[in-house]
Amino acid sequence: MTNKGAARNAASARSTLVPAMVAGLAALAVLCVLALAIGSVSLPLQDVVSALGGSGDATVVSIVRDSRAPRVLLAALVGAGLSMSGGALQGTLRNPLAEPYLLGVSGGAAVGAVLASAFGIGSAFGVTMAAFAGAAFATLSVSLIARVVGGRTDTRMLLMAGVVVGAFANAVIIVALSGLPADSLRGALWWMMGSVHDASWAGVGRMGAALAVFGGALLWLARELDVLALGEEPAAALGANVDRTSRQIFLLASFLAAATVAAAGLVGFVGLVVPNIARALGARSHRPMMLLSAVYGAALLVFADLLARTVRSPTQLPLGAITALIGVPFFLARLRKLT
Amino acid sequence: MISFREIVVQYPAASSPALNGVSLNVEPGSLTAVVGPNGSGKSTLVRTLLRRVPLNGGSIAVNDRALSTFDARQFARAVSVVPQREEPTLPLPVREFVMLGRHPHRGALSAVSSVDTTAVDRAIHLAGAEDTLSRATDQLSGGEWQRVRIARALAQEAPILVLDEPTAFLDVAHEMAVFELLDALAKDGRSILLISHQLNLVARFASHIVLLHEGKVAAHGSSDDVMRGAILERVYNWPLVVTRDPAVGAPALLPLRRSRR
Numbered sequence: 056m057t058n059k060g061a062a063r064n065a066a067s068a069r070s071t072l073v074p075a076m077v078a079g080l081a082a083l084a085v086l087c088v089l090a091l092a093i094g095s096v097s098l099p100l101q102d103v104v105s106a107l108g109g110s111g112d113a114t115v116v117s118i119v120r121d122s123r124a125p126r127v128l129l130a131a132l133v134g135a136g137l138s139m140s141g142g143a144l145q146g147t148l149r150n151p152l153a154e155p156y157l158l159g160v161s162g163g164a165a166v167g168a169v170l171a172s173a174f175g176i177g178s179a180f181g182v183t184m185a186a187f188a189g190a191a192f193a194t195l196s197v198s199l200i201a202r203v204v205g206g207r208t209d210t211r212m213l214l215m216a217g218v219v220v221g222a223f224a225n226a227v228i229i230v231a232l233s234g235l236p237a238d239s240l241r242g243a244l245w246w247m248m249g250s251v252h253d254a255s256w257a258g259v260g261r262m263g264a265a266l267a268v269f270g271g272a273l274l275w276l277a278r279e280l281d282v283l284a285l286g287e288e289p290a291a292a293l294g295a296n297v298d299r300t301s302r303q304i305f306l307l308a309s310f311l312a313a314a315t316v317a318a319a320g321l322v323g324f325v326g327l328v329v330p331n332i333a334r335a336l337g338a339r340s341h342r343p344m345m346l347l348s349a350v351y352g353a354a355l356l357v358f359a360d361l362l363a364r365t366v367r368s369p370t371q372l373p374l375g376a377i378t379a380l381i382g383v384p385f386f387l388a389r390l391r392k393l394t
Numbered sequence: 395m396i397s398f399r400e401i402v403v404q405y406p407a408a409s410s411p412a413l414n415g416v417s418l419n420v421e422p423g424s425l426t427a428v429v430g431p432n433g434s435g436k437s438t439l440v441r442t443l444l445r446r447v448p449l450n451g452g453s454i455a456v457n458d459r460a461l462s463t464f465d466a467r468q469f470a471r472a473v474s475v476v477p478q479r480e481e482p483t484l485p486l487p488v489r490e491f492v493m494l495g496r497h498p499h500r501g502a503l504s505a506v507s508s509v510d511t512t513a514v515d516r517a518i519h520l521a522g523a524e525d526t527l528s529r530a531t532d533q534l535s536g537g538e539w540q541r542v543r544i545a546r547a548l549a550q551e552a553p554i555l556v557l558d559e560p561t562a563f564l565d566v567a568h569e570m571a572v573f574e575l576l577d578a579l580a581k582d583g584r585s586i587l588l589i590s591h592q593l594n595l596v597a598r599f600a601s602h603i604v605l606l607h608e609g610k611v612a613a614h615g616s617s618d619d620v621m622r623g624a625i626l627e628r629v630y631n632w633p634l635v636v637t638r639d640p641a642v643g644a645p646a647l648l649p650l651r652r653s654r655r
Contacts, residue, residue: 149483275502282497284484288477291444293550294470294498339486339530 071337072347079350083131086357090127091119093365129254130360130374131353132262133315134325136270138352140315141326142333142345143273143308146280147301148213151334152389154326155190155312158217161321162224163193164313165246166231173231183261183317190313193220194305248373249320251360258318265314269307270349276304277342284341322375324382325352325359331389355381395457395585396420396443396473396554402451403438403609411450412438414609420554420587425580427588427596429620430606431630436589437478439606440558444475456554470498474547478558478589485532488542492518495549517548522571536563544572555579558589573599597621598644605629621645 091103098106098115105111106119141154155161167189168182176182200216225247232243273280282295283304290297315322329352330344338344359377366372396419403413413435420426428436441447442454445461454461456472464472474495486494495517496510518524523541526534534542540563547555557576561569569592577599580586590596596603597617605613605620607629613620623636632649639646 278502282494286480288444289480291446292475294467296466
């Protein structure tokens, strides 16, 4: 009886996960093709497919391969990175409302990147490294503020500290970029609201590498996250090295978020919404949850970017505006469920 | 076995030490109970074992080896702990939750082995948690949640078991079932350390009782050594009598009404 019941449970958990993953991958594929086809110049699907292969009209090939494909891919990678980062932060902080943007981690990364640019560091690698440093600094600040005022496991204090650090970050961005000419490529708005409009294949490569390294490390540590999510004492009882592993995961998640900021500026709420959707779809352990989040996050951001460049065309809306419009109602609904 | 030697713990904000020179042994094949009023240092003792509070003095040895030489996973293979408080903030299906008891035995990528499955099935059966299997940890009653947490600790299959008030929220039948289970596990050769407020049940089941009061050992020994009216009345600061239960023959504490003093 026990064995049969157990087998049934395990089977039912798997049986919701596999269709959820297949559906997510299918949605991602469809959205990617649509995002390649739709834009200021709308292209028939067969032209998109042949352009991807390098054949067809030279202009079409250029639009698809040099402009839209890197943009779509970068959006997908940023969405996957933000979602995995959010999922890992929620687990290690035992807080389903944690995510890099609300925790101020992304804001810190943006300040690092903006200050590097303002001081004349032009290389994308240098800007990314500065974003890592800014994220690490913000992570430390938020933890310290939250610890001083009431412990970092206190939902409200942690988010409050994150919001404060985030607001400070936005102020620094505006002041640092105030001297720049209005038409410079990455203005304050680009950083504060996010965009993938200047995506390049090099940027895709950098974001892909960051996702592989930091996302891969988080997946490797997923079992530790399962245990840490129980709380400090239960985690210690089950053989987790609580303090060290929490720090490692916090740092890895922050670096992953920082890489998305260097690639696309501040895109909020993706890291909050997507892991909660993955859990609702039955992915409770962190490895399946983060994998599912990566796919759904990628799909969500490809969709958000498609909206960003089409709803007010030819004006391009900031990516972060779309994700906030989707994310804030979700945040409020989740908050209501928690309290 | 576990041996605590002259343990001193001073929390930074507190005026007096939470534990002040506490020594006790948890022997294989026996159930050792730590009792005492709220704030007497019982849970702090568990926290020292989990290394969540630093020792200001004394030492702890597990199986004659200094606790400080254990890495986290080695410790969890030697000692299972059911901590006092735990909230299902990110709920899991019950079986996945109990499977986390196998964490110290599993690698980062290893699949669930038949050993893991057997241990989990056995633990769920021993803890009497079969009827919770179709649910998630946020859909359990207080008593079911306790049993599921005990099942997770049993799935660790460590030779030493430490439980911090495991029968809080349990009704009489489930409370007795837990004491019977701990008794059976002790007779099976395990070392069991039980933190409890249930003095009368502890008096019936424990082979050794340690009474803590303000961070110090106020009395220790058999139930007859510890269950004395004068000692308990002083430690709990409440009028009471200790009788001998006619049905089971063990000492039994009976708190009195203060107005009748």
